[in-house]
Amino acid sequence: MQIDPSQHISFQRSVGKSLLILSLCLPFVMIGLFVATGAFDAPGSQGDGLIVGLLCVAFFGFLGIYGTIRLIKNPRQAIEIGPEGITDTRISDRTIPWSKIIEITTWSSRGSSMIMLELEPEFAKSLNQSKFYRAYKFANRLVGAKGHCLNPVGYKVSFSDFSNIIAEYATAHHSPAMED
Template identity: 30%
Template sequence: MIDTSKTLTFKSSPKQLILAMIGCDVFILLGILMGLNVFEPSLGLSESPDFLIGYIGAALFFLFSLLIMRRLLTSNGKDVITISPAGIIDTRIAASIIPWQAILNISTWEYQRQKIIVLTVDPLFEQKLSLTRMARMTRTANARLGADGLCITAAGLKTSYDELFGLIVAYRKDRR
């Protein structure tokens, strides 16, 4: 039984963020090697389709790596998610609380074996919510991929998806 009268906080996990950054760095290296045509040296650089794909991939994973590094430097040791009787705060989405009454639905969206919690929030409340720049930039793209709502992930946190999802559902259920 979950005690939904308490306020719970979840901090970032430097270990998970560092592992993600190392993964990005591996893909950056692979992209550069593809761009330099290391895997098919018999083809000239302009003849290889890997040339462009490699450099685009390297650039993309470089951006991901920068975002992870920024998160590592700015959120290390700080509370990222707070779940309370009043609502939920995910500082990656917005600095203000999302009250349980404004959450219309909680669902799971899965992409390449990574599960994401999707909060469907009352549109009138969401319009007033001051989303972070990253949340604003990814909101439309996520909706087109099937995650139409505010997306919360356990990635980079000191908790699992299952634990986080269970807590969010329990707190909301007790407030409806």
């Protein structure tokens, strides 16, 4: 893939990939409903399956509904990369300047990889992050992911191309993350 770091690149959300990811919630809702019926309860357990099943239905049902609403409200959501920095509206409406990115790493867990951006602390505090993203970031921190994650899942770009593009732009625009 030819990269020109003086140009802007925009990666659009793939509606097909997003729908596929959202469709994965449905089997878990169905499993939750099945477990809630008590089919797996041990004799005398007093409805433990009901609690687990309802939690499964609530969690995956919420994810599916929330994801569908986000897709309907903003089907053309994009990650934009340019000479000024990175804009990912899932994190913030503000552009993250290359000069404020102090470390770029890759983090993987259970077959999913993400680009992790460590930002200057003062700048990171100034980002206007949504409540959903803050909760997502907190959950990532609990499993060991540090920083702001950029994950191209559901977008029209492969992880390796996405990673290479970020590295090229960060190098070309003198991000502190790329200094030795």
